[in-house]
Amino acid sequence: MAKLYFYYASMNAGKSTTLLQSSFNYQERxxxxxxFTAAIDNRYAPGMITSRIGLEAAATAFTPQMDIFGQVAAEHARRPLSCVLIDEAQFLSRDQVFQLARICDDLGIPVLAYGLRTDFQANLFEGSMHLLALADVLVELKAVCACGRKATMNLRVDAAGNAIRQGAQTEIGGNDRYIALCRRHYMEKARP
Structure with a gap:
């Protein structure tokens, strides 16, 4: 039986790198x-999964309205798919997470989804919340706080490095906008 996997972590844990390595391993065989990657994340190039260490691959850019099940079923009819990989899975809608489960259950294709668990205010993203509920396998990837502990939180910062405590849930950025921290250091910086 194909399974739905959710690999989650804070920023800078190597989620995109791990995804690209997994895809390479399948293709090598x-x-x-x-x-797939989120259309909203256009830091590098639209429809590209790019890791901080320089690996990249073309991907289908999804929007919240996209029928991912339909896209995969049509592609699977053209060429037999062995695996579907989703980057920036936190941006999936509830319906899309259910579609990922259908890909596993109805098409027999494993799905590996990679994303953030929580936003800069320690709230679950919609896609992450439903992946935590539906995934067959949950895997936490490790990032490291400056203190050496496991980083589990994402702190949004301004250009001077000061914590930002309010704002839209989604603001695309990298090391210039976010710092991965352990909970202790996140709480010290995020509290007013």
């Missing part, structure tokens, strides 16, 4: 993969 002659197996076809289909990659």
């Amino acid at each position: 002659g197996m076809e993969t289909m990659l």
Whole structure:
């Protein structure tokens, strides 16, 4: 039985790198993969999964309205897919997470989703919340706080490095906008 996997972590844990490595491993064995990334994340190039260490691959850019199940079913009819990989899975809608489960259950294709668990205010993202509820396998990838502890939180900062405590849930950025911290250091900086 195909399974739905959710690999989650704070920023800078290597989620995109791990995704690209997994896809490479399938392809190296002659197996076809289909990659998706959030259209909202256009830091590098639209429809590209790019890791901080320089790996990249073309992907289908999803919007909250996209029928991912339909996209995968159509592609699977053209070429047999061995795995579907989703980057920036926190931006999936509830319906899309249910579609990922259908890909596993109805099409027999494993789905590996990679994303953030929580936002800069320690709230679950919609996609992450439903992946935590529906995934067959949950895997936490590790990032490191400056103190050496496991980083589990994402602190949004301004250009001077000061904590930002309010704002829209989604603001695309990298090391210039976010710092991965352990809970203790996040709480010290995020509290007013």
